[in-house]
Amino acid sequence: MYVRGTVAGEVEVRTVSTSYGESDLAEVPLRLEGEESEAEAASDQQPEYETTTVTLWNKWTESAEYVEPGMELLVTNAKEEEYQGETRYATTGDSYVVVEPTFLVNVTAIRNWVECPRLYYLNKLSGVPLNYPVVKGTLVHEVFGDLLRGRDLEESIDARVEERGLELGLLGETAEGVAEDVRENAQAIEGWLEQGRLTEDDSEATADDDSTREFSPAESSWRSEQLLISETFGIRGRADAVRRGAPVELKTGKNLKKEPRFKDKVQAACYALMLEEHGGNVDTGTLLYTKNSALDRNEETGDLTPAKDFSMGGGLLKFVVRLRNELAAMEIAGDVPTGYEGSAKCEYCFEQDTCMVVSGRLDQESKAGQIGQPIPADEREYFERFYRAIEEERREVHHEYAKLWEQDAQERADDDRALIDLEFVEKRPLEEGRWELRAKRTSGANSKIREGDFVLASDGHPVRGNSELATIERLDEEVVLTADEPVEVTRLDVYPSELTTDRLLAAMHDALLKGTERRKDVLFGRTDPEFDTVSEIFIDNNAAQNEAVTKAVGARDCALIHGPPGTGKTYTIARAIRAMVERGERVLLSAFTNRAVDNALEALLEQLENHGEIDADRVVRVGSESGVREDMQPYRLERAGDPEDRVETLQNAQVVAATTATCGSRVMKEQAFDAALVDEAAQLTEPGTCAAINLAERFVLVGDHEQLPPVVRAENDLTESLFERLVNCHPDAGVMLDRQYRMNQRIQAFASREFYDGKLRPAEPAVAARTLDDLAGVSRDALPEDLQDPVSFVDVDGDSSQYTDSEEAARIVDLIETYEAAGLERDDIGVIAPFRAQVSEISSHVPDDVTVDTVDRFQGSSQEIIIVSFTATGTLEGPIFEDYRRINVALTRPKRALVLVGDPNALATDPVYSRLLEWANA
DNA sequence: GCTCTGCTAAGAGGA
Numbered sequence: 001m002y003v004r005g006t007v008a009g010e011v012e013v014r015t016v017s018t019s020y021g022e023s024d025l026a027e028v029p030l031r032l033e034g035e036e037s038e039a040e041a042a043s044d045q046q047p048e049y050e051t052t053t054v055t056l057w058n059k060w061t062e063s064a065e066y067v068e069p070g071m072e073l074l075v076t077n078a079k080e081e082e083y084q085g086e087t088r089y090a091t092t093g094d095s096y097v098v099v100e101p102t103f104l105v106n107v108t109a110i111r112n113w114v115e116c117p118r119l120y121y122l123n124k125l126s127g128v129p130l131n132y133p134v135v136k137g138t139l140v141h142e143v144f145g146d147l148l149r150g151r152d153l154e155e156s157i158d159a160r161v162e163e164r165g166l167e168l169g170l171l172g173e174t175a176e177g178v179a180e181d182v183r184e185n186a187q188a189i190e191g192w193l194e195q196g197r198l199t200e201d202d203s204e205a206t207a208d209d210d211s212t213r214e215f216s217p218a219e220s221s222w223r224s225e226q227l228l229i230s231e232t233f234g235i236r237g238r239a240d241a242v243r244r245g246a247p248v249e250l251k252t253g254k255n256l257k258k259e260p261r262f263k264d265k266v267q268a269a270c271y272a273l274m275l276e277e278h279g280g281n282v283d284t285g286t287l288l289y290t291k292n293s294a295l296d297r298n299e300e301t302g303d304l305t306p307a308k309d310f311s312m313g314g315g316l317l318k319f320v321v322r323l324r325n326e327l328a329a330m331e332i333a334g335d336v337p338t339g340y341e342g343s344a345k346c347e348y349c350f351e352q353d354t355c356m357v358v359s360g361r362l363d364q365e366s367k368a369g370q371i372g373q374p375i376p377a378d379e380r381e382y383f384e385r386f387y388r389a390i391e392e393e394r395r396e397v398h399h400e401y402a403k404l405w406e407q408d409a410q411e412r413a414d415d416d417r418a419l420i421d422l423e424f425v426e427k428r429p430l431e432e433g434r435w436e437l438r439a440k441r442t443s444g445a446n447s448k449i450r451e452g453d454f455v456l457a458s459d460g461h462p463v464r465g466n467s468e469l470a471t472i473e474r475l476d477e478e479v480v481l482t483a484d485e486p487v488e489v490t491r492l493d494v495y496p497s498e499l500t501t502d503r504l505l506a507a508m509h510d511a512l513l514k515g516t517e518r519r520k521d522v523l524f525g526r527t528d529p530e531f532d533t534v535s536e537i538f539i540d541n542n543a544a545q546n547e548a549v550t551k552a553v554g555a556r557d558c559a560l561i562h563g564p565p566g567t568g569k570t571y572t573i574a575r576a577i578r579a580m581v582e583r584g585e586r587v588l589l590s591a592f593t594n595r596a597v598d599n600a601l602e603a604l605l606e607q608l609e610n611h612g613e614i615d616a617d618r619v620v621r622v623g624s625e626s627g628v629r630e631d632m633q634p635y636r637l638e639r640a641g642d643p644e645d646r647v648e649t650l651q652n653a654q655v656v657a658a659t660t661a662t663c664g665s666r667v668m669k670e671q672a673f674d675a676a677l678v679d680e681a682a683q684l685t686e687p688g689t690c691a692a693i694n695l696a697e698r699f700v701l702v703g704d705h706e707q708l709p710p711v712v713r714a715e716n717d718l719t720e721s722l723f724e725r726l727v728n729c730h731p732d733a734g735v736m737l738d739r740q741y742r743m744n745q746r747i748q749a750f751a752s753r754e755f756y757d758g759k760l761r762p763a764e765p766a767v768a769a770r771t772l773d774d775l776a777g778v779s780r781d782a783l784p785e786d787l788q789d790p791v792s793f794v795d796v797d798g799d800s801s802q803y804t805d806s807e808e809a810a811r812i813v814d815l816i817e818t819y820e821a822a823g824l825e826r827d828d829i830g831v832i833a834p835f836r837a838q839v840s841e842i843s844s845h846v847p848d849d850v851t852v853d854t855v856d857r858f859q860g861s862s863q864e865i866i867i868v869s870f871t872a873t874g875t876l877e878g879p880i881f882e883d884y885r886r887i888n889v890a891l892t893r894p895k896r897a898l899v900l901v902g903d904p905n906a907l908a909t910d911p912v913y914s915r916l917l918e919w920a921n922a
Numbered sequence: 923g924c925t926c927t928g929c930t931a932a933g934a935g936g937a
Contacts (some may be wrong), residue, residue: 059937106932106933107933108933111933128933128935131935132935133935133936135934136935137933139934140934155936225931227931236932237932238932251935253935266930267933350936453929453930454929470931471930485937497929498932499929499930500927500928500932501929503928503929551931553933594928594930596928624929624930659929662929663925665929683927688928708925710927711927711928712926721935802923803923803924834925835924836926840932854925855925856924856925857925857926878923878924879925880923880925883925886925910926
């Protein structure tokens with residue numbers, strides 16, 4: 001049986017004498033997971049969950065050492081015992097003990113950890129930089145997968161090398177040279193596979209169950225690159241291949257020993273554990289060392305083959321789970337490994353120097369020792385604070401994984417995390433050995449899944465069913481996917497990724513440990529930013545914009561441009577970049593979202609076109625095909641191609657535009673710039689901003705901290721942007737753009753007074769005076785009197801439900817008809833509501849060409865007329881109303897008319913909202 | 923309580 005619960009107290013470890021001799025045991029008080037009893041539900045009491053004791057025997061006491069009260073514990077194959085009238089549990093010989101099973105540990109993390117826990121930590125901090133052995137290793141793996149799927153060797157090599165043209169170019173490699181290297185490794189594999197075909201008894205192979213068989217295209221008993229997620233063991237990873245249910249791991253290094261390396265065995269054992277959970281019974285694993293060739297005949301065995309089979313006993317599997325427990329417990333406790341946890345010898349370690357430097361700089365205890373002076377105390381405090389915050393974000397990603405099995409399909413769909421009830425249409429083999437899968441959507445349900453995304457495609461359940469990582473090629477009434485295996489897909493789940501978390505951590509690490517002293521002095525407020533004198537006039541009709549460009553161009557360290565709604569910050573950025581380009585500088589243009597990057601890039605291209613200074617081919621957009629807007633695709637850097645040609649295109653680019661996440665990629669980390677301009681910087685976390693500015697000598701941040709802050713999952717230090725902190729810390733480095741080109745004066749008044757000290761003003765009289773009358777075919781006289789003013793308030797009592805309001809929705813439908821009758825085009829009308837539920841309520845009653853969305857999603861755009869649905873009756877309680885920046889965004893979207901729809905009694909309960917009411921009714 | 927974008931995935935190796 002299976003016991004799971006929360007550790008309810010201190011754990012006691014002791015030694016006892018048994019009939020088998022001395023044994024260790026640990027007694028863990030555990031509050032079992034369970035349902036509320038009827039009595040508890042009936043009474044008003046807090047539910048009291050059953051508390052019991054679980055005895056962990058022998059080596060599982062090691063895991064017990066790390067356990068702390070509050071942690072979750074799972075014991076498989078436990079036995080039930082009666083002890084003094086109480087039911088207790090104990091491990092048996094077949095038990096596994098898992099600490100914090102929802103903490104999903106990567107197989108590679110365990111592999112690093114077994115080598116040295118400190119190595120695991122270093123890897124997490126800074127990632128693996130671009131280097132040839134790693135890229136080659138990846139290529140060989142891809143070719144291996146292709147061979148298993150029946151693709152021709154030469155065709156595979158050519159295609160895979162071509163795909164990585166950019167990376168190879170940056171490494172200074174040629175396609176021919178790399179192809180030759182890959183061929184050498186791949187031939188060893190091919191030979192071995194050929195041998196297997198001759199000797200393998202296929203009838204035996206097919207006699208086993210099993211579902212993997214019928215899906216394997218090339219050879220019945222193989223499956224390549226299988227993604228595995230274990231809810232029991234809290235491990236996830238991707239096996240290179242699975243043969244007859246057993247893991248096969250490919251290593252492109254050399255190993256002439258008789259036995260596989262221990263860490264390789266551990267890696268294979270992780271996959272074996274997960275395969276067992278999925279119904280297999282695994283007792284062997286295979287490691288393929290592709291550099292072993294005939295010339296390197298193993299002296300002990302005379303072996304020629306690259307393959308080493310080894311048996312996987314229960315002892316190894318349990319050891320692996322204990323390793324994983326140690327890692328998980330340390331992460332949950334927030335501790336930093338020192339290296340003393342393991343037995344590795346530092347003098348043999350490749351990372352010894354790095355290890356000592358990092359330990360020295362961060363003043364961390366380390367087995368390897370420390371080199372150099374620690375960074376200042378405030379920087380170390382910053383590091384620890386942000387390390388914790390980023391790790392909290394990582395935990396949130398782990399919870400997303402846990403939801404794959406904790407929530408049922410309908411809940412996932414309601415959460416927009418899955419598309420369910422698909423009707424499988426067909427599977428079609430593609431030339432490269434992959435598969436195209438098609439399914440029909442049976443409902444119009446929405447989800448956050450988009451074209452180009454990675455998803456878990458399954459025939460029912462993303463973890464327990466047959467599932468595969470797939471790419472969405474097309475998503476309309478039909479879904480088209482590509483995947484390695486032909487799953488009969490009926491459901492798609494968002495695949496959570498730690499990628500951005502990893503990059504945030506690396507960006508923060510790089511900023512602190514690789515940043516110049518000067519840069520850090522500025523970031524930590526120890527030095528004021530300096531500026532060169534620039535006398536050129538860049539923009540002659542807007543003093544603040546001109547000053548902003550002057551500061552950006554003249555900055556030696558940084559400049560901060562505060563751009564309230566409609567003040568032309570995108571234009572200002574474009575002008576500043578043009579000025580820098582004219583001075584011969586290399587510039588990075590970045591922002592958090594792809595949309596913001598493309599907007600800024602569009603403005604820049606317009607500038608450059610009108611002034612013809614540089615060729616458009618010296619502007620490069622780095623990003624995925626699905627992320628980059630259609631009209632910016634011509635500028636997108638294709639990664640595939642001839643290495644030399646690819647790298648030239650990138651290196652010659654004078655302006656490179658990419659999201660901050662992409663700035664943290666290995667390719668971008670190889671690039672250096674004179675200046676980095678970051679748009680919408682108030683929506684970026686500090687480490688997120690660092691990913692971009694780390695690449696440049698100086699930086700310019702552009703944003704508005706009076707609009708919405710960064711989106712983070714956990715509540716932590718990441719919610720304040722670097723932009724906001726620096727604006728407060730270095731007011732002299734900042735400029736506020738104070739002339740807005742969007743709103744009628746009456747509309748702008750409240751936001752200006754409330755959020756911008758009254759400093760925001762219309763750029764010109766024509767802007768101040770704009771009304772709906774300016775639009776072709778529209779006459780305000782055709783509107784009822786109470787809607788003729790640019791700002792109006794429509795009083796609706798509301799229906800008192802929490803996240804929707806049908807009365808407001810109905811009134812908004814009427815309003816839209818009224819405006820249409822007065823001559824307005826539907827696509828000039830926008831409707832904003834705080835909650836998504838209200839957004840769908842309104843959308844369902846309104847024509848498609850009226851844009852209806854949440855405040856958050858409206859940020860960055862504008863509309864002729866905006867109708868706001870407050871969706872609150874009687875009171876304004878709720879976090880959504882507490883952040884006044886949200887109301888600022890909502891009120892500053894319209895150009896010519898703003899209509900507020902809501903219950904005045906609710907608005908009157910809050911001082912800011914009651915001033916809003918006063919203004920709207922004036 | 924609510925809002926909610928990024929990103930090829932993870933794993934590639936050295937001796």
